[in-house]
Amino acid sequence: MNSASTSNLTDRLAALRRDVEAALARVLDRLDAPPAITAPLAYALQGPGKRLRPCLTLAAAESVADRLGLTVEHAHALAMPAACAVEMIHTYSLVHDDLPAMDNDDLRRGRPTTHVVHGEGMAILAGDGLLTDAFRVLAEAPSSAVDQAAPVAPAERRLEAVRLLAEAAGSRGMVGGQAIDLAAVGAGASLDAASLADMHARKTGALIRAACVLGAVMTGAPAREREAIDRYAAELGLAFQIVDDILDVEGSAEALGKTAGKDAAAGKPTYPALYGLDESKAMAAACIRRAHEALDAVEIGGLLHDIADWSLTRTS
Secondary structure (H helix, E strand, C coil): CCHHHHHHHHHHHHHHHHHHHHHHHHHHHHCCCCHHHHHHHHHHHCCCCCCHHHHHHHHHHHHHHHHHCCCHHHHHHHHHHHHHHHHHHHHHHHHHHCCCCCCCCCEECCEECHHHHHCHHHHHHHHHHHHHHHHHHHHCCCCCCCCCCCCCCCHHHHHHHHHHHHHHHCCCCHHHHHHHHHHHHHHCCCCCHHHHHHHHHHHHHHHHHHHHHHHHHHHCCCHHHHHHHHHHHHHHHHHHHHHHHHHHHHCCHHHHCCCCCHHHHCCCCCHHHHHCHHHHHHHHHHHHHHHHHHHHCCCCCCHHHHHHHHHHHCCC
């Protein structure tokens, strides 16, 4: 990407991130949770972050808006509950991932992790709350993630979105991938290439795929466009994980907002450990080429392409 494209992408993502964060604030206001859990919920959900997954949901909705006869604003409003639900589930996964029984990390998004600030028990409950309340946000109509007057996706779309998100977050998806990772580290075992790819397709890729596909589902995109966006997202998710592994080796804690080098120190299975840095970078670039091809096949342009290119050059 040239500097002009990079600047435009930065501005576009910043605008989407502001919209998502405003919607998340409304979600927190309307949860009606007891005061004891409100602070750890807010601490976890409102911390600094890229908000990549909800931005992908909105970008995917935007990418099909014109062919569906929708304005970009209408498409964003339909997809916003899904964007919020995805970010809530992603945040829950980070809160639990940082716990002493998991990765035992004390730094996330450039500040102390939730269990360090609020205690282990409250961090577990905050994660549980975010996971469960995500499905409430997605199912409600009118949604607590949008203004009462905003358009709401029909019930059948929201039901399909609940199914897709539950599959991505559950034992077949993210939880299953985390379990493979934890078991491999605990046993001191190394994963072969197929097992490593399977672990990351579940652990990281499943939620990124869901984030993208949900944007298409909530707007009512046809199957052909949904399938192309899913193929794009599968490649993006793998590239994203490979780059994460590379940054754990080459990045700094200041840039990453979390402890650098922990994967290697813990003996975790990673792409650089299996393939080396140069081959890992080539693999990520190949993923992004295939992601572009998937979108080009159905003539989808715009922001999703730019996000794919940015994923190779990011530093956090």
